[in-house]
Amino acid sequence: MSEPGKWGDLAPRLISGVAMAVGGLGLVWLGGPWFAALATVAGALMIWELARMTDPGRPAEALLLAAGAAVILGAIFVSHNPYFLPLLVVPALFGLVRPKRPMRVHFVLYAAMIMIASYGLVAFREGYGLLWLLWLVLVVVVTDIAGYFAGRVFGGPKFWPRFSPKKTWSGTVAGWIAAAGIGLIFLRISTAGIDLLWISALLAFASQLGDIAESAIKRKAGVKDSSSLIPGHGGLMDRFDGLLGAALFMLLVAQLTDVPAVRF
Numbered sequence: 001m002s003e004p005g006k007w008g009d010l011a012p013r014l015i016s017g018v019a020m021a022v023g024g025l026g027l028v029w030l031g032g033p034w035f036a037a038l039a040t041v042a043g044a045l046m047i048w049e050l051a052r053m054t055d056p057g058r059p060a061e062a063l064l065l066a067a068g069a070a071v072i073l074g075a076i077f078v079s080h081n082p083y084f085l086p087l088l089v090v091p092a093l094f095g096l097v098r099p100k101r102p103m104r105v106h107f108v109l110y111a112a113m114i115m116i117a118s119y120g121l122v123a124f125r126e127g128y129g130l131l132w133l134l135w136l137v138l139v140v141v142v143t144d145i146a147g148y149f150a151g152r153v154f155g156g157p158k159f160w161p162r163f164s165p166k167k168t169w170s171g172t173v174a175g176w177i178a179a180a181g182i183g184l185i186f187l188r189i190s191t192a193g194i195d196l197l198w199i200s201a202l203l204a205f206a207s208q209l210g211d212i213a214e215s216a217i218k219r220k221a222g223v224k225d226s227s228s229l230i231p232g233h234g235g236l237m238d239r240f241d242g243l244l245g246a247a248l249f250m251l252l253v254a255q256l257t258d259v260p261a262v263r264f
Contacts, residue, residue: 024038024137025134025137028125028130028133028134028137029130031125031126031130033077035121035122035125036073036074036077036122039073039077039118039119039121039122040070040073040074040077040118041070042118042236042240043069043070043073043114043115043117043118043119044066044067044069044070044073045066045229045235045236046114046118046226046235046236046237046240046244047065047066047069047091047111047114047115048062048063048065048066048227049226049227049229049235049236049237050107050110050111050114050217050226050237051065051066051098051107052227053217053218053221053223053226054095054098054103054106054107054217054221055098055103055107056221058098061098065091065094065098068090068091069091069114069115072084072087072088072090072091072115073088073115073118073119075087076088076119077119077122085119088112088115088116088119089112089115091111091114091115092107092108092109092111092112092115093108094107094111095107095108095111096108102220103217103220103221106216106217106220109213110213110214110217113210113213113244113245113248114244116248116251117243117244117245117247117248117251120247120248120250120251121133121136121243121247123251124136124247124250124251124254127254128254131186131189131190132190135182135183135186135190135200136203136243136246136247136250137243138182139179139182139183139200139203139204139207139246140203140204140207140242140243140246142175142178142179142181142182143175143176143178143179143204143207143208143242144175144207144211144242145178146171146174146175146177146178147167147171147172147174147175147208148171149171149174150168150170150171150173150174150175151166151167151168151170151171151174153170154168154170154171154174155168155170156168156169156170157169159171159172159208160212163212163213163215163216163219164211164212164215164216167208167211167212167215172208175204175205175207175208176201176204176205177201178204179200179201179203179204180197180198180200180201180204182200183196183197183199183200183201184197186200199253202249203246203249203250204246206245206246206248206249207242207243207245207246207249208242208245209245210241210242210243210244210245210246210248211241211242211245213241213245214226214237214238214241225238226238
């Protein structure tokens with residue numbers, strides 16, 4: 001009787017996950033305004049989810065913040081004006097006054113993370129090409145899948161129970177190993193060096209930290225999911241929290257080292 005409880009969420013996770021993967025990867029492949037539109041919509045929806053979690057008593061303001069985030073991201077993507085980039089932190093600044101005091105820091109930091117990562121993914125696609133964005137997405141996906149199955153099969157000690165009570169050390173390490181495997185594959189189809197193996201593993205860890213950060217917000221807010229937009233996954237933040245952490249990490253790496261531009 002315990003097995004359905006352990007694997008009961010697998011079917012809806014797989015169905016919605018495949019649907020998101022097909023649609024999302026199609027827009028990633030098209031790039032340009034298509035991928036920018038995806039990043040704009042996803043970023044705005046995550047701002048909406050964050051606003052609802054941190055201050056559920058003001059749903060109308062959550063919608064206004066989401067609309068503002070969409071306008072800012074859209075303006076940046078359409079204009080390509082670097083002077084507009086400081087506007088990315090505007091939604092986060094509302095966190096200084098909007099949520100109740102215990103949630104203000106959480107809102108400010110995570111709202112900034114959402115906006116910068118939403119912009120950064122599009123900039124990374126345009127600057128370094130489709131191949132490297134696919135690498136980033138695949139690392140995040142296999143990290144999540146490996147952690148999901150390893151955690152349920154092997155179990156064991158929790159990685160950081162204070163913030164993420166379900167994440168285990170076995171799942172965490174399995175994610176690193178799986179990510180290094182993706183790095184090994186991309187070594188053969190790119191001009192990257194052997195450093196890609198440990199960068200892939202670190203990217204997996206950044207993805208896991210993004211997951212943990214969102215879990216901490218949900219625990220503080222007393223909610224199970226960021227929303228119910230995606231069957232089996234909860235909300236967009238529940239699905240893309242790892243991608244946000246990975247995107248921020250790669251933005252940092254791209255500033256510190258040479259990322260070879262390899263295009264199809």
